[in-house]
Amino acid sequence: MTAPIQHLPYQIDEAGNRHHFYENHWKQVGLDLLMRHCPPRGQTLLDYGCGRGEFLTLAGAAGYQVTGADVDPQCVALAAQKGRAVSLQAGDPLPQFGPQSFDIVACFHVLEHVENPRQVLTGLGRIARQCLILAVPNLRNLVWLFHRRIRLDYVNEGHLQSWDHYHFLNLAERHCGLELIEWGFDATALPLFSRLTGKLFGEKTQIRLETGLFKRAFPFHGISVLGLFRPRR
Template identity: 30%
Template sequence: MATNPQQHWNPDRYQTQHSFVWQYGADVLQLLAPQAGEHILDLGCGTGQLTQAIAQTGATVTGIDADAAMVTTAQQQYPHLAFQVADARSFTVAQPLDSIFSNATLHWVKPPEQAVQAIAQALKPGGKFVAEFGGNGNVQNIVGAVETVRQRQHLSPWYFPSIGEYTQLLEQNGLEVTFAALIDRPTPLNERENGLANWLKMFGGSLLAGLDRAATEDVLRQVANRLRPHMYDGTQWHADYRRLRVVAQKLGA
């Protein structure tokens, strides 16, 4: 899922405390509409739950992820499927694909141009690209609170494009966009009172980089105090997610 060198993944925590990541992705599969016999790539497969869901339609699917621990866990859970460690910016395929699916991955990938080029090269003419990832304004309140507390700017490691920015990038690489939407989706975080802190520890490594344990806990406390009035309902935190959802088709005969 990640190509950010400061981000380290814990597959067990990902599947338990942060299972909403792949659970929300199940909705995006409806846009993919996989068919039996198709060859599909799950780009940023994580621990493989959505790869398995695609396989259950009868499609032939391979999952790739940049994180070896994620791929190992996916392979252990779904030994009948194919998983590989590969970078979204430079992956290649043995034969052109019918579809490429990606959930909650591409906001980690910089520069985005390299990923789009790899995607376009891997698809057959008429092949489909379906993705959902963080869009413009995603977790803006959380990032802003951390930057305020740390008195530092530009800490975000992510790429959160607008619809116009990303569709232009796809079109420049021979992919015709047939659907695009920017969706506000306040997302409940697990672990009740600890939900925001656990989210930052799991996904916000770059936001907390350079801090020792005591300083990290102090920043987390201050950030929670700032965000609590409008992001904590008394029992659960809700992250200010905005998701960009796109469907595109590779041009050609």
């Protein structure tokens, strides 16, 4: 009998947990990237798989008109405290929202959980009028560097697939009708060095290195594959 899949935590502590900090950091990186190419002028934005709704707060404060959608009723309730939130129907998002129904679509660390990412991503591209800001876990991260065997505990048990930048670009551009505008980079953890820094100097110093020097040295080995795309019409 398989164990139940653990959901994302309904409460996080950014100050006390480095991993919780990064759950919102990639959203802020995504927002900064979006604002460089699509400055907020009241555009409508759908956060597909909004979780607790932190991106609704960030994007709403920046000037976008935000709507969140999630399959988890508790997440919908939490997100509704930060903006408009609706229950998400699993599968193809196009029938629920309609073609070109939002200026912008955001989707952070959701596609790795869906059974048919090509269908979902194609649908999101048809929903968006202007652009999509997307993030998935990076299969090319460096946590495996010093491990000689596969360990299941390093994998999120709810993930059905994963990508590096090459394969995510292939999915988006060749199969889902999207075009890359620009990559964004969140943080890069270096095995041993990151852990040693945290033990000696604390997590704040560790975060500064992972979002600074380590990221600049190894940008494509970060936590997320994160990019801004536009739909091809």
